Amino acid sequence: MQLFTKKSDYLNYRQQSSLGILGLVPTMGNLHQGHLNLVKESLKENDHTLVTIFVNPKQFGPNEDYEKYPRTLESDLKKLKELQGSEKILVFAPERPTEIFPEDFSTEIQVTGLEHALCGLQRPGHFKGVTTVVYQLFQLSGAHKAYFGQKDYQQFKIIQKMTKDLSLAIELHMVPIARESSGLALSSRNQYMTSEQKLEAANIYKSLRMVAQKYLKAPDEAQNLRQEILFKDPSWQYLELLDAQTLKAPGPRTRQVVVAGAYHMGDTRLIDNVLINL
Numbered sequence: 197m198q199l200f201t202k203k204s205d206y207l208n209y210r211q212q213s214s215l216g217i218l219g220l221v222p223t224m225g226n227l228h229q230g231h232l233n234l235v236k237e238s239l240k241e242n243d244h245t246l247v248t249i250f251v252n253p254k255q256f257g258p259n260e261d262y263e264k265y266p267r268t269l270e271s272d273l274k275k276l277k278e279l280q281g282s283e284k285i286l287v288f289a290p291e292r293p294t295e296i297f298p299e300d301f302s303t304e305i306q307v308t309g310l311e312h313a314l315c316g317l318q319r320p321g322h323f324k325g326v327t328t329v330v331y332q333l334f335q336l337s338g339a340h341k342a343y344f345g346q347k348d349y350q351q352f353k354i355i356q357k358m359t360k361d362l363s364l365a366i367e368l369h370m371v372p373i374a375r376e377s378s379g380l381a382l383s384s385r386n387q388y389m390t391s392e393q394k395l396e397a398a399n400i401y402k403s404l405r406m407v408a409q410k411y412l413k414a415p416d417e418a419q420n421l422r423q424e425i426l427f428k429d430p431s432w433q434y435l436e437l438l439d440a441q442t443l444k445a446p447g448p449r450t451r452q453v454v455v456a457g458a459y460h461m462g463d464t465r466l467i468d469n470v471l472i473n474l
């Protein structure tokens with residue numbers, strides 16, 4: 197497994213090596229099974245896989261957890277090394293943010309439209325920070341395919357739109373959500389919680405599934421149930437049921453819906469979603 201901490205080192209290596217079909221897995225590190233599933237998927241489908249580990253300052257708001265976000269490079273590398281086929285993994289973990297965003301960096305990539313919903317409403321500028329870094333990772337990696345989790349569903353749709361709008365020559369793959377046995381979606385932020393909070397947080401997925409199941413039987417009642425759940429528990433930041441393609445209210449042409457929620461468990465903000473095909 198190769199580790200690069202400087203962009204120039206990776207670019208030189210890429211030029212001198214024949215990496216064949218390259219898969220990209222962008223992460224912020226503190227790897228868990230959800231991330232590893234993306235890496236495994238890429239290893240299956242590509243000659244080499246580039247895993248990037250970069251806590252992207254541009255996607256954190258001023259009062260968010262950028263400083264305290266867990267940075268665990270050594271154990272991340274160990275987890276990657278233990279994967280079958282790890283000799284085909286390259287890791288790019290920039291040693292400092294200026295490797296990606298030099299002092300004079302002044303470009304922004306922003307997809308409009310899809311951000312006027314869900315996390316986009318709650319975290320102004322977040323998705324602009326995501327697309328700006330992901331565009332750059334697409335370009336510098338030279339990857340043919342990129343792997344993202346369904347866990348960040350809105351992020352995936354926005355990256356998909358950017359890729360289409362800008363005719364980027366990269367194929368996107370969305371990998372299902374990895375969960376604990378309780379149903380709680382795995383997240384690097386789960387470690388901010390106590391074990392009691394984690395147990396309670398398993399209700400997030402239960403609520404999303406209840407709304408989804410109700411929608412299949414009686415769409416109007418599902419909207420009532422959604423509002424009831426929101427009303428009963430002010431820890432929900434949002435709980436929405438939307439057309440999965442447009443991220444707007446479902447209509448007669450809707451073929452897939454997403455039930456998505458954000459929940460405050462103490463200081464920890466958690467997100468999750470369920471997709472339903474109609």
Ligand code: AMP
Nearest residue numbers: 223224225230344345347348373374382
């Ligand atoms: P992050 O390190 O949180 O930026 O996540 C990096 C990638 O891993 C993103 O594409 C996420 O959607 C994905 N991911 C994070 N958690 C999970 C999970 N529980 N299941 C599947 N994918 C995940």
